[in-house]
Amino acid sequence: MPTVHFTDAxxxxxxxxxxxxxxxxxxxxxNGVPGIVAECGGSLSCATCHVFVREDCVSQLPPMEDMxxxxxxxxxxxxxxxxxxxxxxxxADGTELFVTTPETQV
Amino acid sequence: MGTQAAEQPASATTHPASVPAHTGLxxxxxxxxxxxxxxxxxxxxxxxxxxxxxxxxxxxxQRPALSKEFLQGxxxxxxxxxxSNDYWAEHNVELVxxxxxxRIDKDADGSGVAHASSGREFPFKRLxxxxxxxxxxxxxxxxxxxxxxxxxxxxxxxxxxxRVGDATDVVVIGGGFIGLEAASSLQKMGKNVTxxxxxxxxxxxxxxxxxxxxxxxAHRSRGLDIRLNTSAARFTSNADGGASVAAVELQxxxxxxxxxxxxxxxxxxxxxxxxxxxxAVDNGVVVDRFAxxxxxxxxxxxxVANMPNPVPGSEPGERIxxxxxxxxxxxxxxxxxxxxxxxxxxxxxxxxWSNQAxxxxxxxxxxxxxxxxxxxxDEERGKFSxxxxxxxRIIAADCVNAPLDFMAVKNALAKGRNIPAxxxxxxxxxxxxxxxxx
Numbered sequence: 001m002p003t004v005h006f007t008d009a010x011x012x013x014x015x016x017x018x019x020x021x022x023x024x025x026x027x028x029x030x031n032g033v034p035g036i037v038a039e040c041g042g043s044l045s046c047a048t049c050h051v052f053v054r055e056d057c058v059s060q061l062p063p064m065e066d067m068x069x070x071x072x073x074x075x076x077x078x079x080x081x082x083x084x085x086x087x088x089x090x091x092a093d094g095t096e097l098f099v100t101t102p103e104t105q106v
Numbered sequence: 107m108g109t110q111a112a113e114q115p116a117s118a119t120t121h122p123a124s125v126p127a128h129t130g131l132x133x134x135x136x137x138x139x140x141x142x143x144x145x146x147x148x149x150x151x152x153x154x155x156x157x158x159x160x161x162x163x164x165x166x167x168q169r170p171a172l173s174k175e176f177l178q179g180x181x182x183x184x185x186x187x188x189x190s191n192d193y194w195a196e197h198n199v200e201l202v203x204x205x206x207x208x209r210i211d212k213d214a215d216g217s218g219v220a221h222a223s224s225g226r227e228f229p230f231k232r233l234x235x236x237x238x239x240x241x242x243x244x245x246x247x248x249x250x251x252x253x254x255x256x257x258x259x260x261x262x263x264x265x266x267x268x269r270v271g272d273a274t275d276v277v278v279i280g281g282g283f284i285g286l287e288a289a290s291s292l293q294k295m296g297k298n299v300t301x302x303x304x305x306x307x308x309x310x311x312x313x314x315x316x317x318x319x320x321x322x323x324a325h326r327s328r329g330l331d332i333r334l335n336t337s338a339a340r341f342t343s344n345a346d347g348g349a350s351v352a353a354v355e356l357q358x359x360x361x362x363x364x365x366x367x368x369x370x371x372x373x374x375x376x377x378x379x380x381x382x383x384x385x386a387v388d389n390g391v392v393v394d395r396f397a398x399x400x401x402x403x404x405x406x407x408x409x410v411a412n413m414p415n416p417v418p419g420s421e422p423g424e425r426i427x428x429x430x431x432x433x434x435x436x437x438x439x440x441x442x443x444x445x446x447x448x449x450x451x452x453x454x455x456x457x458x459w460s461n462q463a464x465x466x467x468x469x470x471x472x473x474x475x476x477x478x479x480x481x482x483x484d485e486e487r488g489k490f491s492x493x494x495x496x497x498x499r500i501i502a503a504d505c506v507n508a509p510l511d512f513m514a515v516k517n518a519l520a521k522g523r524n525i526p527a528x529x530x531x532x533x534x535x536x537x538x539x540x541x542x543x544x
Contacts, residue, residue: 030187031189031190032189032197043170047513071513
């Protein structure tokens with residue numbers, strides 16, 4: 001099963017198993033990972049599912065589209081080079097992803 | 107819990123003195139606001155039992171996709187589920203599906219018993235109403251024909267999906283967000299769609315004139331047939347008197363073929379239970395700044411609540427009822443604080459979104475009472491924003507395919523900052539760079 005390891009801003013780690021095809025955001029929200037808000041439910045409207053992706057995992061991810069790129073300029077904690085909106089990251093068979101959630105999403 | 111209540115002797119009366127021991131919080135409405143209330147309460151350490159009760163036969167789900175991705179079949183129903191069953195179990199939240207509450211008996215201390223149409227009883231120590239709103243019905247001839255549909259909940263969406271395969275022509279009645287979202291989806295699915303709007307412009311009061319006009323032109327250029335100032339007179343079946351709708355007859359006598367009529371003409375807050383409880387009701391359940399209804403103990407949250415306008419700088423006494431995901435979430439947080447004995451006011455700036463075809467509308471703030479607008483238009487990149495000002499201060503923005511503008515305005519409003527109108531007029535200028543402290 002795909003697995004996402006969420007580390008919060010204080011360093012606490014939560015490992016969550018997800019389903020192939022689900023987004024990282026959905027996986028987090030359904031299991032109550034507190035660092036992901038996702039007000040808009042994944043329609044790329046709110047920028048409250050911001051994550052920092054561990055550098056060695058970045059290559060597993062789909063390229064960023066313009067809308068995601070623009071939304072990332074409005075996140076509550078400023079974006080970094082490894083920032084993504086987790087609603088745009090779909091889990092594949094065998095995905096093992098390490099992400100850190102920002103201190104705040106709103 | 108409910109099952110205990112159901113085992114009370116049949117002779118038990120509903121007099122408050124005889125009701126079973128009251129426990130925990132009963133949240134009526136397994137909605138966006140009901141889910142958020144339960145989640146926020148657990149995050150705040152609320153340790154009493156929580157029952158989250160809904161009248162639908164589905165686990166609590168997200169509604170926005172019903173008119174878009176779910177209708178188009180690009181997301182599975184499982185994706186709409188808010189939380190896993192494990193989450194609810196771990197957080198000691200009891201989900202009750204398919205129970206419709208018809209009457210509530212409540213004591214002066216706020217506790218009581220809710221009675222479902224099935225006969226089940228749900229005792230509570232504290233009550234939350236997150237019952238939302240229902241679709242306004244269009245009461246004209248033929249309104250009960252098969253294929254005359256509304257789109258408010260998952261069953262509505264399933265009914266629409268079930269008919270859509272056999273339909274060629276769809277008439278959407280109402281040029282608001284839900285009508286335009288569904289019309290865009292159905293057009294994308296290859297249907298011949300006509301939108302009828304009773305008023306002189308699209309999207310009613312939710313956006314300003316310039317945005318409404320932009321959407322009218324944008325949809326028409328994408329091939330959607332939109333008719334303003336147009337009403338349906340009746341729906342008719344085919345000549346052999348079948349049970350299904352076949353056409354819409356307009357006031358001027360025009361007949362439009364339609365195997366599906368989808369009506370989206372607004373919603374009515376579900377205040378029936380509040381009225382029966384004797385709570386103050388006026389365009390929703392009247393609540394104070396802390397989401398408390400007029401009895402001082404029941405909380406009412408989200409679409410159903412008429413609350414003091416939470417936007418900084420609002421006129422004292424001004425009240426508002428907001429229908430949005432963002433409000434359901436933020437208002438639920440206020441209510442969660444109230445239920446744990448804290449008084450925290452509404453945080454954040456109301457915001458809204460609506461995705462229609464490739465038009466992505468994001469609205470920050472409320473534009474009521476604006477006295478000036480600034481238009482930012484980048485034809486080449488398909489971006490369009492209207493900024494709204496009152497006495498020189500920015501109060502809201504409608505942004506189409508312009509997330510940078512949206513985020514800049516939302517952040518400025520949240521921090522009490524301004525975006526000077528003269529500098530904002532150049533669409534090449536990033537709003538974030540001209541935001542000022544006062």
